[in-house]
Amino acid sequence: xxxxxxxxxxxxxxxxxxxxxxxxxxxxxxxxxxxxxxxxxxxxxxxxxxxxxxxxxxxxxxxxxxxxxxxxxxxxxxxxxxxxxxxxxxxxxxxxxxxxxxxxxxxxxxxxxxxxxxxxxxxxxxxxxxxxxxxxxxxxxxxxxxxxxxxxxxxxxxxxxxxx
Amino acid sequence: xxxxxxxxxxxxxxxxxxxxxxxxxxxxxxxxxxxxxxxxxxxxxxxxxxxxxxxxxxxxxxxxxxxxxxxxxxxxxxxxxxxxxxxxxxxxxxxxxxxxxxxxxxxxxxxxxxxxxxxxxxxxxxxxxxxxxxxxxxxxxxxxxxxxxxxxxxxxxxxxxxxxxxxxxxxxxxxxxxxxxxxxxxxxxxxxxxxxxxxxxxxxxxxxxxxxxxxxxxxxxxxxxxxxxxxxxxxxxxxxxxxxxxxxxxxxxxxxxxxxxxxxxxxxxxxxxxxxxxxxxxxxxxxxxxxxxxxxxxxxxxxxxxxxxxxxxxxxxxxxxxxxxxxxxxxxxxxxxxxxxxxxxxxxxxxxxxxxxxxxxxxxxxxxxxxxxxxxxxxxxxxxxxxxxxxx
Numbered sequence: 001x002x003x004x005x006x007x008x009x010x011x012x013x014x015x016x017x018x019x020x021x022x023x024x025x026x027x028x029x030x031x032x033x034x035x036x037x038x039x040x041x042x043x044x045x046x047x048x049x050x051x052x053x054x055x056x057x058x059x060x061x062x063x064x065x066x067x068x069x070x071x072x073x074x075x076x077x078x079x080x081x082x083x084x085x086x087x088x089x090x091x092x093x094x095x096x097x098x099x100x101x102x103x104x105x106x107x108x109x110x111x112x113x114x115x116x117x118x119x120x121x122x123x124x125x126x127x128x129x130x131x132x133x134x135x136x137x138x139x140x141x142x143x144x145x146x147x148x149x150x151x152x153x154x155x156x157x158x159x160x161x162x163x164x
Numbered sequence: 165x166x167x168x169x170x171x172x173x174x175x176x177x178x179x180x181x182x183x184x185x186x187x188x189x190x191x192x193x194x195x196x197x198x199x200x201x202x203x204x205x206x207x208x209x210x211x212x213x214x215x216x217x218x219x220x221x222x223x224x225x226x227x228x229x230x231x232x233x234x235x236x237x238x239x240x241x242x243x244x245x246x247x248x249x250x251x252x253x254x255x256x257x258x259x260x261x262x263x264x265x266x267x268x269x270x271x272x273x274x275x276x277x278x279x280x281x282x283x284x285x286x287x288x289x290x291x292x293x294x295x296x297x298x299x300x301x302x303x304x305x306x307x308x309x310x311x312x313x314x315x316x317x318x319x320x321x322x323x324x325x326x327x328x329x330x331x332x333x334x335x336x337x338x339x340x341x342x343x344x345x346x347x348x349x350x351x352x353x354x355x356x357x358x359x360x361x362x363x364x365x366x367x368x369x370x371x372x373x374x375x376x377x378x379x380x381x382x383x384x385x386x387x388x389x390x391x392x393x394x395x396x397x398x399x400x401x402x403x404x405x406x407x408x409x410x411x412x413x414x415x416x417x418x419x420x421x422x423x424x425x426x427x428x429x430x431x432x433x434x435x436x437x438x439x440x441x442x443x444x445x446x447x448x449x450x451x452x453x454x455x456x457x458x459x460x461x462x463x464x465x466x467x468x469x470x471x472x473x474x475x476x477x478x479x480x481x482x483x484x485x486x487x488x489x490x491x492x493x494x495x496x497x498x499x500x501x502x503x504x505x506x507x508x509x510x511x512x513x514x515x516x517x518x519x520x521x522x523x524x525x526x527x528x529x530x531x532x533x534x535x536x537x538x539x540x541x542x543x544x545x546x547x548x549x550x551x552x553x554x555x556x
């Protein structure tokens with residue numbers, strides 16, 4: 001990966017809607033060059049998708065509960081954690097899934113409408129898997145920062161309008 | 165009795181003769197308007213990195229609320245010494261060659277008070293930071309402007325410097341990367357300047373506050389040239405590179421005899437720089453490298469954006485190689501810099517600073533700071549384009 005591609009990734013990670021013309025000017029390349037690099041990054045799935053960070057707490061009547069579940073599993077011969085991981089991430093409720101080091105093996109992020117919906121997923125689906133040994137569920141109460149973005153308004157410019 | 169003449173007697177003649185800062189006038193004008201996008205700000209748009217703020221808070225929590233040594237915390241002076249040596253290949257002893265000041269500005273003031281006798285001349289490369297000439301004047305010296313021009317990318321020519329040297333010349337003041345032009349002088353370009361300074365046995369005062377903000381070439385520090393360490397006073401600080409303008413921490417480094425004089429002045433006027441701010445500065449030097457690189461990368465991108473957009477508009481703008489200012493020429497609009505800045509502010513609510521406030525060579529140009537969010541820059545450039553089309 002070259003330096004310009006890295007610059008593109010950092011820019012789009014902060015603002016996926018930045019247009020090609022602006023990117024081209026910022027990184028001192030032509031628009032055609034930027035388009036070619038983007039195409040390559042998308043084809044290689046380096047850029048996986050262009051997503052939006054939403055503060056759902058500001059959306060009226062939006063009911064939604066997010067939980068992070070620590071899962072301890074027995075790895076399977078030959079495939080390690082991959083097989084059980086795949087079985088878990090295929091559930092549409094699963095928003096994210098990571099293999100982690102430490103006391104637990106997998107961290108599952110799931111979204112549901114209510115707490116009881118999540119509880120029934122954990123007891124009915126997750127714990128029911130043969131290789132799952134134990135689960136610990138943490139409900140998310142408030143989001144302060146997500147994917148590097150601070151929620152709430154804290155980017156006010158306190159500087160004087162003109163200074164030497 | 166005439167009140168105003170009585171009141172005039174109350175004031176120092178030197179101070180009365182100082183010109184009011186042209187920046188102030190634009191600040192007042194811009195403050196009366198709504199929806200202003202300011203490209204007139206001479207400081208980073210980043211907030212000081214959190215680890216620096218936290219280190220300062222912790223120092224207060226732990227009770228470090230007394231004075232530090234006059235020259236500043238020894239740990240901070242050691243860190244400055246290590247930083248300068250590893251970054252710019254200049255060697256200063258933390259015990260005797262470095263004084264921590266209240267911003268680089270206090271450093272500039274203390275240095276000129278330390279070296280100037282009444283009537284001594286100081287050659288100042290212009291356009292430049294607005295405070296140099298007033299500070300030299302207040303110290304009893306005579307500032308002699310050395311005009312740099314866009315034809316030469318606002319760099320000093322050795323011949324021009326030599327022409328201004330008289331028997332009264334004491335020092336030459338340089339500041340690269342430069343505010344307001346963004347000009348940068350490489351090692352090769354500085355070589356002939358250095359030779360003139362040495363040939364005439366002058367002092368050099370080098371304000372290198374923007375050293376870290378060099379985008380295309382390595383910064384060449386003046387005291388790093390052979391034979392310059394003993395005749396250069398280096399002034400810098402934390403404001404620009406570490407986004408710490410409000411903390412007011414800077415430093416002066418130089419030969420022992422001059423630094424003893426600077427310290428004498430500093431201890432009588434300031435005692436020491438703010439203790440909690442010094443703890444923040446120490447953290448910035450110890451663990452701030454990644455943040456500096458992140459900020460520099462962002463300024464570079466915005467520099468590119470501005471220069472390319474000016475080119476699209478057909479506005480002549482030399483590529484700024486450092487600092488965070490573009491200095492486009494507005495001559496083709498047939499207005500002087502003041503008229504342009506005032507009309508642009510009134511008609512399009514964009515604040516830029518007329519080049520004339522930065523001294524000779526500034527006429528026909530305006531300073532546009534790109535230390536502002538990309539969204540604001542994009543909008544400001546749209547308004548720029550509209551204004552030019554209307555008046556071009």
